[in-house]
Amino acid sequence: MTTTAALTPEQLQRALRRSRQRAASRWRLFVNTPGRVVSCVIVVVFTLMAVVGPYLYPANLPIHPDNIYAPPSLAHPLGTDFEGTDTLALIVTGARYVLLAALIAAVITVVIGTAAGLAAGYYPRLAGSAIMRVTDFVLAIPGFPVLLVLSTIWHFSSVLQMGVALGVFGWGGIARAVRAQTLSLRERGFVEAARGLGLPGGHIIRAEVLPNVAPFIGMNLMLQLTGFIYTEVGLFFLGAVPYSTSNWGVMLNNAVFQANAVTSPRALAYLLSPLICILLITLALVTLANAVDEFFNPRLRRV
Amino acid sequence: MIEGRSITRTFAARRGMLGRRGVQALRGVDFTIPDRGAVSFIGESGCGKTTLGRILCGLEDFDGGDLIVAGRSMAGLKPGQRAPYHRRIQLIHQDPYSALNPTRTIGQILAAPLALRAGQRGEDRGWLEQRRAELLGFVGLDPDYVLPRYPHMLSGGMRQRVVIARALTVDPDVLVADEAVSMIDVSLRLGILQLLRDLRQAVGVSVLFITHDVATARYVGHGGQLYVIYRGTVVEQGDTDTVIQHPAHPYTQSLLSAIPVLRGIELPGPERVVPTGPLDERSEPPGCLFEPRCPFARADCRTAPPELGQLGGTEQRHACLHPARRSVVAVPAGTGAG
């Protein structure tokens, strides 16, 4: 005895096509406004830079000692730096460190933060308070000053080290937020039902809670990336170990302190190039963060 | 069989009032749910009926009294040990929209508890899929239609059926339906009510139907017991149809009098009762809790709390010092105009 209206094969086809369209249209959220299209292009360009960039240039960039701080020209579209190295080459090869370190840091914070938040939220009596103490401790640590002090003894010689250093101090916020979401999801009908049916805690966290927290994590990931880019660039701008001149932050440092680009117009291109890159990538990430939120949360979409 | 004996539950007061002033959600409730039986709990919001349902399912603890499940006393067990017993009592929630995980298909939602079951019984994937299709058939859904779909692609009535199917995956003894049809369209409610009623025979499960809408209780609870709950106490109990037609307690009479009358096909009951006084009465008098609002209250009602007693040789019980049978419920209006 079925009560569903029997669907003809054509109706079923149409219904499935419509749901596939709706699924496909979700990806279109990332390109449905001009701002988002531009942001996607920016992200793609920088990703390519990070991945392919260093292979486009020789390991040691050529220096032109007789052509330092040159203004933009055909041979050097963005001018040259204090050694005469082409600024464009510096930008392209410098992308990898900055972006990769930020990515590693973001992944670390998301992984640790989510795990901590889920455990604290789902087992509030068992693990909750202990984990939250640790989280509060981490949150209280002033990340940037600590890193600055650390940099005097630790030279962040690899991308991984930078990423880890940033990530280890940054997971507190995500942990708190995920815990709050988990606590409220815990009372939702389907989670209570899963408990009542005897499903094990591990399964519930993985299959019931996590997919519903994912949208928030996705959006947060984007915003964390921008935060870490700033932190890194800030560290290098303030002079924490200029190990590589092609690092954007180091370029800013050189431009301001050595080339006096702020006061003298000569090396303006050298100053503005990394600045504009940072600006573009963070703008793009923030714009797309909204799209990520809408992607997961149907109620925010406009028809 | 499930038995509740003097179940008490107090919630801590929120306003930070020092002392023991908590909200008494349940004040010593007795009830029995027989095998394959149908029991209804009727009352307004805040009367404790939902809390009682949740205590049965193990989602809330009780402070006093005892709950006997399959012969075992729950009070004698530690909370952690009670889980397997409470699993025999499954909750059908009011809101079919939040009762299903929006990120999983119906197939996945039903497979999770069935996989657990299959593991316990040493069965394989084939058994799981067959059982899943069988359960969907029990609840009147076409497996080919619902299995690949996500919850938001189904109507409210269908979702509720999926919830019922999911509850059946663990072969429960009791289904607790807490306002199970109040968020479903009117034309679809009857289907769910009849399903719950039919499952008693088809699957051998008992149904505990919790609602403020007495009319719906008629369909599920026919032939079973009806409990009327007011502010955490049972004020009347008896056979469903008898209590509806011949209520003895003034609160039951008020509830039944409040049911809208369909002009043209119904006439109002001759002795309708309207409670007096403010609607949200929260005082704690030493006598009968309903006394401040009772139009028939007498002097002794204020001082002596009534016990649940029997009315002149019938099976019906009520907690009133001066009960009187009154015909309050609407009656059909003769033969309708053609």
Next chain:
Amino acid sequence: MADTPAVCVRDLMVMFPTPDGPLPAVAGVSLDLARGQITGLVGESGSGKSTLALTLLNAVPDPGQVVSGSVIIDDVGDVLTLRRPELRRTRGARIGYVFQASQNSLNPLKPVGKQLLDLGRSHGVRDLRGFLHSARLLIDEMGLDAERVLASYQHELSGGMRQRVGIVLALVLNAHVLILDEPTTALDMLTQASVLEIIRKVHAQRHLTTLIISHDVGVVGDLADRMAVMYAGRIVEEGPTQEVLAAPKHPYTRGLLTAMPRITGDITEARPLPGRVPDLASVPRQGCVFRPRCPLATEVCGTAEPPVTVLGDRRFACFVAAGEAA
């Protein structure tokens, strides 16, 4: 002989954009609200009843649009053609609207008294003291403690109290048309009964023209003098409540009454209505909208939408019922 209806809706069509193109939530509805009477509008989710109610205020939310039709109110004219200032004056002063689950009318950050004053001020009431006084009288009539209510915030009041405050807000500017959208949903039985009693009282005392919208046939059946049944954006049946309930003409009305859990009647005679409640996208594009679920459907029902048959005081749109009545 002021027997003209207080509100005349004619051929109203309200469209909403969907992935399949614009579709009508209200498809050619014509309805009269008889002066001094309570009219009830019954419909399930997706029937378009709430959209219809909002259209009477010309308040259809984006992205919905009124495509054609008129809503003529007594001394105001066609609400749909009014300009902004005139429309604002009409809402509240001529038409009182009580929203579903009155939480929505009440600002959670302001006490009720302040909201009343805001309402008065925005409608240019000069004598605010007198205004507040009449509000107090209204609140008293509702059976509430006026001083306490005026000083309370929305969350300090129970559901039933909020609903009554909603009614007060709707009537305090002496509107003569009152629209209540699902006034008792989410209320308990006893609270519902008292709110319905208040609506009856206030309607009689102020000689209002009232429209009550509900999915609960019982509420409409108890309170309304006339009732209209809505399905998939169309009014399928309309007439005096007693007649419509005692002898329904349209198969949907009949099916609904048979499928409704009721306190009287033989429970073995109850039959569920087959099929699903239609939404915008699943309404049949050709023929009668109820056809997929109708036990009496014939050939002709699939060809065109049935015209409205008028039978004395009643109207209905069904080919088969029209044939029987002939």
